[in-house]
Amino acid sequence: MASQVRTLTGYHHFKTGAEGHVSADVAARRGIPDASVARLPGYLQALTSLAERGISSVSSEELAAAAGVSSAKLRKDLSHLGSYGVRGVGYEVDRLAYEISTALGLTQDWPVAIVGMGNLGRALAAYSGFATRGFNVIALLDRDDSLVGTPVGDLAVRRMGDLDALVRDDRLAIGVIATPADSAQDVADRLVGAGVRSILNFAPCVLDVPSDVMVRKVDMSTELQILAFHEQRRTGELDLTAQSGVEGVVAL
Amino acid sequence: MASQVRTLTGYHHFKTGAEGHVSADVAARRGIPDASVARLPGYLQALTSLAERGISSVSSEELAAAAGVSSAKLRKDLSHLGSYGVRGVGYEVDRLAYEISTALGLTQDWPVAIVGMGNLGRALAAYSGFATRGFNVIALLDRDDSLVGTPVGDLAVRRMGDLDALVRDDRLAIGVIATPADSAQDVADRLVGAGVRSILNFAPCVLDVPSDVMVRKVDMSTELQILAFHEQRRTGELDLTAQSGVEGVVAL
């Protein structure tokens, strides 16, 4: 998954060719740790919210609190992008938001297609916060030809066969799979076949794709199960402390 | 977040009180690493799918492939639950599924309430795969009283004030927030106030909750932004190799 993409990063000729004054730019483009990248959207969200409230400057402490992370982590993350703060003062909100947007590649609009017009697909198509700058839903698709033509929001449902044209003519880059699990692999194959290399998968299944295709999965039943684990452990603990911990034997 | 809950784990009196023959049971209840817990639902999904296809036994290699992880990782994860495999043979599908379900706390049904009956909330309410065993949507709520009484699926929308009764009478344990970002914190406060300590947040914002409340966040715009980062880095790299890398200077 991510680590496969990571290995692409190793173009060492940069380091041998230059003395080190390029390090900031190179660091900005190159090795941002996955864990940091995953937090950047949160920082951007927090910055946007601060900007809306008219705040123009923040310390790492304040921004970290707003984004729900520690200030040390925030500073380390930002240090991978470059040096955009002022010591003794903090960060300028607009500037930092711009730099993060640039790092994430949100200065351009990425064309997105949603596949699967069931409940979830229609909700996603209608979801406005979805288009939080940087993304543009250009097509809604469904395998069921009887749905083709149906208007959803201000787009009409198209057929899967249109994928090649979307990639070729409209530079479609990102596919969102909102189908049931049993058709998700088929949809993924078609997306990949058409040239899409970034997929957001809402179906509760693992997709098998070539190593240069990036898949991210969103699955609410997985999330609920993780919550259940902790909820259960919590209540289980109460039981254990009630009986004064003589043995670790638990009745099943 | 997770680490806050983690600190609860340190009840050392177990180790001092017993010699070590309880370690298996204790390990099963206690220190399963967060990263492992987060993968268990995926294993369960894969096992369910295998069982449906009539397969009754798997090796760690096969199951790992089906779940999209390495076999070493799978074995290490399972070792935290106990020793349920047979050397030289593999795992019995049904047995392992049962053990994982037990570890996750899915042998009981957790009552869930969904708050926010916009597009997303209604889609979640209708989402069947949602009730993949272990969860039971017992209530749909909305702050807007004009929606109260509206039928959604086989439930009618209820008012926020019903939360206390739901926790008290129906043991509501998990709240799903499907509201816009600006009302999410208010909803979280009400959930926490009523006694809910596990929250799944679909709103694109950070929730401020007491440290004993666990929040997991699902945010598709975050996911899209992570995909955009990699997509951009990929196309950016092509540009760099085209010009033969003399200096790391990148035109912005």
Place this chain on the structure above:
DNA sequence: CCTTGTGAAGCGATTCACAGCC
């Protein structure tokens, strides 16, 4: 044999703590 279960090594991310700078 073959595959599990697991110490030990390796690696990446987080945290600490302070030098550097405004």
Place this chain on the structure above:
DNA sequence: GGCTGTGAATCGCTTCACAAGG
């Protein structure tokens, strides 16, 4: 004086490689 940026220390997860055992 106060806050950023960062080497160094630490922590936890992943991977390796092999002993244990059917």
